Amino acid sequence: MTTESPEKLLTPVLSEFWDQPESWTLETYRRHHGYEGLRKALEMPPDDVIAYVKDAGLRGRGGAGFPAGMKWQFIPQGDDKPHYLVVNADESEPGTCKDIPLLFANPHSLIEGMVIACHAIRSNHAFIYLRGEVVPVLRRLHLAVREAYEAGYLGKDALGPGKNLELTVHAGAGAYICGEETALLDSLEGRRGQPRLRPPFPAVAGLYACPTVVNNVETIASVPTLIREGQDWFRGMGSEKSPGFTLYSLSGHVARPGQYEAPLGVTLRQLLDMSGGMRPGHQLKFWTPGGSSTPMLTDEHLDVPLDYEGVGEAGSMLGTKALQCFDETTCVVRAVTRWTEFYAHESCGKCTPCREGTYWLVQLLRDIEAGRGVPGDLDKLDSIADTINGKSFCALGDGAAAPIFSSLKYFREEYEQHVAPRSPGDATARGCPFDPAATTAWADGPHAKTAHQEVKA
Template structure:
């Protein structure tokens, strides 16, 4: 269906909740001066007036859930750090945003890096930590430069270093640029990479909260999770809980991309629907309709236009058969070949597999071979069941979630678009005409396949 903005009763101004993105459009939004003009570093002052345990309880009571994909309660993760163990504690921020379709942490760091630094200060105080790390996707050099400058500004102003704001708290932050491996977005592979080793997932237990970076208690949080903390401390947990749903409270950044009129970042309460977000963005591109979409990047099971009114929170999306993940809403119209899209995603996961476990290393390879054959019209009908069987042998049986992410597009695309797979097999090629892009090709002309 084609979604137009006039079908909505609620105005975009009432749906959007700009907090992290409130002043992204201001000149030099990334500077300390701009951040201070917008109540910057007021949350950490409130936190320092509380005890560390009170800060953890406050964040826990707010209901803030991790914004990196799993949705684990942030305060609870902080609470897992053992106290009085005599070991150094570490905070690691996962800024290795590599999920296909995901683009929220990088714009946030580019436009408002001090929100992350202030959140890290609060987290360090809460978990009794003096050393923190930001693991950034290394290809984003402009963001790396802005992060370095923000850290320099924070040190110069006394927000980092020795005796922060006269509290007796010492905090040092190191910005580390990764080398472009998708697997390093998995928290234990990230820790191995940060220690100078090849990025591969670790066997758990022990979990990072007990033995993480340098075998010491470590909290690993997503950028948006930590950056949301200062606003919660500054405005109150009740304010935060007034948005979203009971189990998924608060605001979040939705990355809307694909065949939409106005792609971009939309900060709204959890529980907003894709229909509402499309209304704010002008709908699908003129003359086209939504065919399928991903709620949280390519590693989450895809959904169709039947799910336009599913509330985008962790529970509702899960009940619909997918995952909210990183809230990367990739929207595809009727000109898109599902088989081609899933093949490209599968090739990505096969390429990015670290090779540590057999199901993922071998399974993604064979998925790619089958998908390429089907796309090229060389497949057979039994290959569709073989696809599902191989995906089943990967899903839940690999060392980390990369295997599950590779299997998800296979399962969901076969569920909703099996007929399209069969058309590729019976028609001996892709039924979409790449020259016209919007119509089905004449099956008597297989040369239209590319």
């Protein structure tokens, strides 16, 4: 990709008319080819729609990047059971802020995509599970659903003569764990949101023990334009294995944070060029490619293609494409501590590795950040994270371990500065090197005696 004019890399599709007056209304959406993709899709047999999306290469935009068409294809046919579509709008990952703006500015793109998906998987009832704290988005989404019912896109004969379609908007109670698809389904059924053991997978026994597709907001909202413009147009963007466009959420110590819609495969360097770079007088230290649950990267990875394969080869995950950028003034230990506190708080407690492991990670990190740690704590951190990683019911455990592993890999010396004095008997040198005042306050406080004893030992 060329770097001569970075702005030309932008591909405003979902965000094309976010800045227009009343962008969320049906009238505005129709002026921008709204529901044209639906008309084209309803003329195709359901299996052909699935094959079309599969061949286009649309991958899930919610984290793992699983092919959307393949997920739809898993739904068994001729089983005489209801089929359900559930859209995961419980956006709670730290640093992720793409689905909520999309729903706020252009909710009809999601509704049109849901009708197409329901036609494809032969579903007559769809659900949107929305993060309950975003009340303005909830109100705007209800308005859009009402407009769609009145226009005949939902309700009686929406999918053809005798084929009705109901859409239910459900507001969650604000649990991060409900972003995990099986915990979301339990919550939607009225139970406490906790991950289920798999198999069976949702495609076989999901909502109400019936075949269910669970997709992210951006994934489904991308379907109408894909159908309308065609496979070749969609594959003309991105890379071979990660085609299409996507929303990158750029935040942190950057000059102009925000949503940047570009082809998959763009680099962070190019996105920073578009956003004015890091804040004046500072430079990039570390960043996350897909929210805090993905392993952090450093300034050495500025030119890594931001697609699923490129980021994976760099040792991380593209995830939700939440690019949190931190400059040299940020203490890595402090940042990782705050993230780990979040995961410990949001752990549902169902499985022991996550419930107990995240608790002990927080205790260790707080001690290390405050200067109360000892060198052996770093190996203990790594060991506890390894005990959690891959051994919990869901990906929350893996997400809690990822910042630990990656920060120790790239910034172990910074951890060591927190636990080792710079000179014998100098307890004030322990703690966070980025906050001397706080370190001195700690050294003069109730823990000072213990610190001096540790130094002498």
